[in-house]
Amino acid sequence: xSTVLYITHxxxxxxxxKVSLETLTAAKNxxxxxxxxxxxxxxxxxxxAAANFIAGCGGKFYSVTGPVFNDGVYSIDLAAAEAIAKxxxxxxxxxxxxxxxxxxxxxxxxxxxGRVDTHLSGLEAVDGKPVAKRWFYRQRMEGTLTREERPWxxxxxxxxxxxxxxxxxxxxxxxxxxxxxxxxxxxxxVCVSEDEQTIRPDAETLFVTGAxxxxxxxxxxxxxxxxxxxxxxxxxxTKSSLGSSKSLVDISGEGGAVISFLTHMHQVGQxxxxxxxxxxxxxxxxxxxxxxxxxxxxxxxxxINTDAGCGWxxxxxxxxxxxxxxxxxxxxxxxxx
Amino acid sequence: MSTDFxxxxxxxxxxxxxxxxxxxxxxNGPVLQNEMMLPAVLDPWAxxxxxxxxxxxxxxxxxQVWLVALGPKAKLQQVMMAVSQKAPFQLVVADGSxxxxxxxxxxxxxxxxxxxxxxxxxxxKMLLFxxxxxxxxxxxxxxxxxxxxxxxxEQFQGVDKLTVTDSGLEILERVEGGSYQxxxxxxxxxxxxxxxxxxxxxxxxxxxxxxxxxxNMPALQQAKPADxxxxxxxxxxxxxxxxxxxxxxxxxxxxxxxxxxxxEWIKG
Numbered sequence: 001x002s003t004v005l006y007i008t009h010x011x012x013x014x015x016x017x018k019v020s021l022e023t024l025t026a027a028k029n030x031x032x033x034x035x036x037x038x039x040x041x042x043x044x045x046x047x048x049a050a051a052n053f054i055a056g057c058g059g060k061f062y063s064v065t066g067p068v069f070n071d072g073v074y075s076i077d078l079a080a081a082e083a084i085a086k087x088x089x090x091x092x093x094x095x096x097x098x099x100x101x102x103x104x105x106x107x108x109x110x111x112x113x114g115r116v117d118t119h120l121s122g123l124e125a126v127d128g129k130p131v132a133k134r135w136f137y138r139q140r141m142e143g144t145l146t147r148e149e150r151p152w153x154x155x156x157x158x159x160x161x162x163x164x165x166x167x168x169x170x171x172x173x174x175x176x177x178x179x180x181x182x183x184x185x186x187x188x189x190v191c192v193s194e195d196e197q198t199i200r201p202d203a204e205t206l207f208v209t210g211a212x213x214x215x216x217x218x219x220x221x222x223x224x225x226x227x228x229x230x231x232x233x234x235x236x237x238t239k240s241s242l243g244s245s246k247s248l249v250d251i252s253g254e255g256g257a258v259i260s261f262l263t264h265m266h267q268v269g270q271x272x273x274x275x276x277x278x279x280x281x282x283x284x285x286x287x288x289x290x291x292x293x294x295x296x297x298x299x300x301x302x303x304i305n306t307d308a309g310c311g312w313x314x315x316x317x318x319x320x321x322x323x324x325x326x327x328x329x330x331x332x333x334x335x336x337x
Numbered sequence: 338m339s340t341d342f343x344x345x346x347x348x349x350x351x352x353x354x355x356x357x358x359x360x361x362x363x364x365n366g367p368v369l370q371n372e373m374m375l376p377a378v379l380d381p382w383a384x385x386x387x388x389x390x391x392x393x394x395x396x397x398x399x400x401q402v403w404l405v406a407l408g409p410k411a412k413l414q415q416v417m418m419a420v421s422q423k424a425p426f427q428l429v430v431a432d433g434s435x436x437x438x439x440x441x442x443x444x445x446x447x448x449x450x451x452x453x454x455x456x457x458x459x460x461x462k463m464l465l466f467x468x469x470x471x472x473x474x475x476x477x478x479x480x481x482x483x484x485x486x487x488x489x490x491e492q493f494q495g496v497d498k499l500t501v502t503d504s505g506l507e508i509l510e511r512v513e514g515g516s517y518q519x520x521x522x523x524x525x526x527x528x529x530x531x532x533x534x535x536x537x538x539x540x541x542x543x544x545x546x547x548x549x550x551x552x553n554m555p556a557l558q559q560a561k562p563a564d565x566x567x568x569x570x571x572x573x574x575x576x577x578x579x580x581x582x583x584x585x586x587x588x589x590x591x592x593x594x595x596x597x598x599x600x601e602w603i604k605g
Binding site: 071072073074075078098099100102103104106107109110111115116117118119131135136137138140141142143144145146147148149181182183184185186187188189190191192197198199200201204205238264265267279281296300301302304308314315316317318319320321322323324327328329331332334335336 | 351352354358359360367369437438440441442469472473474475476477478479481482484485486490491492493494495497507509510511512513514515516517518519520521522523530532533534568569570571572573574575576577578581582583584585586587588589590592593595596597598599600602603604605
């Protein structure tokens, strides 16, 4: 009988991320649909609590543990994944598309002489065979794909399945890993403080700023400092996540007035990220396809714009407020307290 | 640590991001409608990698930069006329498909084989650069596989900053929530899959463009055909989501009214 290996890493506090629990549900369903055994591989400093939290999945548990496995170093994560995959003799390897495993797992395809497909938006068994879905050309089109090569390594994005629930008592088989050749040393995290943080992947709302915030306003002057105050006040009161259009981020390279706390990491769209949030509010953006791509996974969308004929009005958002974003957002901030 | 790096940048072309893209069935799977007619640009992430490579080479005497591109050479030639004005590099071309529907492994293998053919490349000094994403397949998997095929197991993805220190390299990799993981490695060889880096796009420099194209036109003419047919990857469907929203336009309403509606919506 073939084996589907679900592999993940614990978070710093020893728990499993939501996307990891969702991926376990998808892997379990896939194993059942294929008539395959389920194996579970856990990597982290101490995985006991995480293993017990998902023990009800019914798989055979493998673990790689130790302080060195708490950090997301490519060569260390890959060595751990390789050891577990070989121990489990897996035909299919399913992992969450966390930033850590998105970096490390593709290399596993070469180590195992297999193939890899990443950032899946769906995974199921059809007639006993695995079938995957993923987006192409930056979320412009979605494809359904299969392949015969094995092992097949797959990483899943968040939202593909319900988070697994089923605690119990897991029996772990520890797998040894040789790290003697590793030259990379983790030196810690560079984190922004909670107050300064403006990228919040788990936030309810995505607030997108466009280049209009730095353009000349009705009085003929730019008001970047005022724009920064308005934006930050909104982010602080709502704990929203901040996104930006490419044009606004690029202004810094062109010597224009800039919003000081915006970086390329805020960029959404064709050349940025496509974050997942329940709500999205776009302000001063003037784009169509690149912005739509960035908003592919935002459910409720509203926009503030001075141009009623803007691309946003052409069926891209639910409500378009035609007006001055400075005035409207100042008032919104007052109302939100 | 030696700082005369041999920097190999992997990158190719993608359709201009402002173009509307639609799939259609081709003889070997999906293709883009009018693909050869679509204006192309250097993939944005590959561009970041190239500009970071040029900057690193300029700051470390003795370093060299190669751009290894898998793509149809006619389209590559068009794009390289513009890219060549941005930074000095030696172009190495594999003439084949740059489609986002190609298998990431086949792409990685072709790039690795092409790198093996670079004369004068010292792999002990090699820094393998590329984008950690792309605007085509967007797998974020090719650079890892190229590195592994080259035997380079010290890898960094989502890189925004690379600093050469007295003892090696210090790297900042993007992780969730706008944070970075800081790592060090004692030097080359290593793989850097770049996010956006920290450099703006360089201005055009016609002199650099002339020097580049003198070297790179022969590279384009001598490009070897690339065979990407070894995969069993099969597509059962490729669809553009036809999601059109009924947009309610609120116009000529008082600011207070619009703000109140937005605030209530935000509060949920």
